[in-house]
Amino acid sequence: MTVLVHGGNIARAAHMYGRPVDDWIDVSTGINVHSYPIPELSAxxxxxxxxxxxxxxxxxxxxxxxxxxxxxxxxxxxxxxxxxxxxxxxxxxxxxxxxxxxxxxxxxxxxxxxxxxxxxxxxxxxxxxxxxxxxxxxxxxxxxxxxxxxxxxxxxxxxxxxxxxxxxxxxxxxxxxxxxxxxxxxxxxxxxxxxxxxxxxxxxxxxxxxxxxxxxxxxxxxxxxxxxxxxxxxxxxxxxxxxxxxxxDRQWQQQMRAQLANQQAQQRQIWQPVLHALGARIQADTALFRSFTMPAELAQEVHQKAAMQGILTRPVDIDGQTSLLRMGNIDITNQSHLQRCNQWLQSLT
Ligand SMILES: Cc1ncc(COP(=O)(O)O)c(C=O)c1O
CATH class of the missing domain: 3.40.640.10 (Type I PLP-dependent aspartate aminotransferase-like (Major domain))
Incomplete structure (x- = not known):
């Protein structure tokens, strides 16, 4: 049976890069970082x-x-x-x-x-x-x-x-x-x-x-x-x-849609200037993820360097020569996460 590689495998990344599971910023999926609050459940x-x-x-x-x-x-x-x-x-x-x-x-x-x-x-x-x-x-x-x-x-x-x-x-x-x-x-x-x-x-x-x-x-x-x-x-x-x-919970849904729409440009701007300067081009820009096209070696390099800083990204191969690097959302109210991503991006320039 073939097992396909997906984003979000923090346990694997933790093992590969020797960093504890709790110390990762995961931008390798399109899963909303602001999840619906779990209600109390009856036994x-x-x-x-x-x-x-x-x-x-x-x-x-x-x-x-x-x-x-x-x-x-x-x-x-x-x-x-x-x-x-x-x-x-x-x-x-x-x-x-x-x-x-x-x-x-x-x-x-x-x-x-x-x-x-x-x-x-x-x-x-x-x-x-x-x-x-x-x-x-x-x-x-x-x-x-x-x-x-x-x-x-x-x-x-x-x-x-x-x-x-x-x-x-x-x-x-x-x-x-x-x-x-x-x-x-x-x-x-x-x-x-x-x-x-x-x-x-x-x-x-x-x-x-x-x-x-x-x-x-x-x-x-x-x-x-x-x-x-x-x-x-x-x-x-x-x-x-x-x-x-x-x-x-219609109220949560409406508020979350508005929040994601309002943050979309900001989420893109975290990555876009540096990745553009490196020669990447934006391919996708959605509320829950964005993807940048770049040469495959560059995607691998960016992915590796991010992983060394505990940031998990998701490169997707297109044709062996070109890749898409997909970035999910980060919690932009989390200053230390923002700082860590910015530091890593600056280290690429
Ligand atoms: C486009 C698409 N469809 C379906 C799935 C499967 O998601 P789930 O089984 O969690 O509903 C995924 C998971 O990443 C996906 O990206």
């Missing part, structure tokens, strides 16, 4: 078997604005199971996916059908439309916005691709792991075509990746198929209780 959420709680289900329906939902332990199991399900329920033709993007999708599809790439670094709408029409393509994957390239497509465009695939029993899978900062850009609408499937991740915006919660919004046949595959007790009791509070 029974730990003690009882986690049958889906009515309030949890109602809160998820309201937050995702759909009743056609499957709730799972993170969005990862959904994307792992979907290729097989769509092969059974749709067609077994090739899937069109972004060459750069969350690589677990590629990994999941590869065992099931042929994978054809489109360019994940640019708005590749024209090539996608052409590919769906001309090639032997059955399904399309869109990561919206793309992690780590930041590219996004409009809901209208995605629905148009779904219309193109409908006659082939093909599906458009839309991974909206990072859409919660701009929910108005979500493909979940009352008019969502039945061959659009939306994957959502609770962990990013709410900053609680560890509780493992994800959602699939899709037509009932697909939800039933996957529910059977994944079995019962998919979401543990504490995750249900914490997310119920978070889904219902």
């Amino acid at each position: 029974h959420v730990w003690q009882r078997l986690p049958y889906p709680d009515e309030q949890f289900i109602a809160a998820a329906f309201a937050y995702y604005q759909s009743r056609n939902i499957l709730l799972t332990a993170g969005s990862q199991p959904i994307l792992e199971c979907l290729p097989q399900a769509l092969g059974e329920l749709g067609n077994r033709q090739a899937v069109l996916i972004p060459d750069i993007g969350y690589q677990e999708h590629r990994h999941a599809w590869q065992g099931h059908t042929q994978v054809v790439d489109y360019n994940g670094l640019i708005d590749d709408s024209e090539a996608i439309t052409k590919g769906l029409a001309e090639q032997d393509i059955g399904h399309l994957l869109v990561i919206n916005p793309n992690n780590p390239t930041g590219i996004r497509y409009s809901v209208e465009q995605i629905y148009a691709w779904a219309a193109q695939l409908a006659s082939k029993q093909g599906f458009v899978v839309v991974d909206e792991a990072f859409i919660d900062c701009q929910p108005e850009q979500s493909c979940i609408t009352p008019n969502m075509p039945s061959n659009v499937l939306v994957i959502r991740s609770f962990g990013k915006f709410f900053g609680l990746a560890g509780i493992r919660l994800g959602a699939l919004i899709a037509m009932p046949t697909i939800l039933e198929y996957l529910a059977n595959q994944m079995g019962i007790w998919r979401v543990n009791g504490p995750a249900q209780a914490v997310s119920t509070a978070a889904f219902n």
Whole structure:
């Protein structure tokens, strides 16, 4: 089994660089550093078997604005199971996916059908439309916005691709792991075509990746198929209780969206001047992460030097020669973190 490398592996970095786990500044993920405050939990959420709680289900329906939902332990199991399900329920033709993007999708599809790439670094709408029409393509994957390239497509465009695939029993899978900062850009609408499937991740915006919660919004046949595959007790009791509070807390959500939007330029400015001076170019600028394109050796050097200072960054290889360096947010109210990042950046110039 291939294990892909991801950001956020502080334990590994601590081991590699001989620095205690608690002494790292982690900018290697796009997980919100201001996580939803964990409410006090009653003992029974730990003690009882986690049958889906009515309030949890109602809160998820309201937050995702759909009743056609499957709730799972993170969005990862959904994307792992979907290729097989769509092969059974749709067609077994090739899937069109972004060459750069969350690589677990590629990994999941590869065992099931042929994978054809489109360019994940640019708005590749024209090539996608052409590919769906001309090639032997059955399904399309869109990561919206793309992690780590930041590219996004409009809901209208995605629905148009779904219309193109409908006659082939093909599906458009839309991974909206990072859409919660701009929910108005979500493909979940009352008019969502039945061959659009939306994957959502609770962990990013709410900053609680560890509780493992994800959602699939899709037509009932697909939800039933996957529910059977994944079995019962998919979401543990504490995750249900914490997310119920978070889904219902509209005030926290609005305030957090505003805070992240207000800080976006400041977060970018921490890195941009020095990385630009070194020859890097900004590729992605989102509320929870930004990515800079640079020569692969430079990305490695910057990554290594950061790690020596206890700052974990995430280089993503593009073509062996070029890399993206993705930087998540830091807590800008934490002066010592800011200072440490600034010191490290100055040491690069
Ligand atoms: C684009 C994207 N989709 C899905 C996931 C899986 O997230 P989770 O399983 O925590 O919901 C990730 C994780 O980083 C991601 O970046």
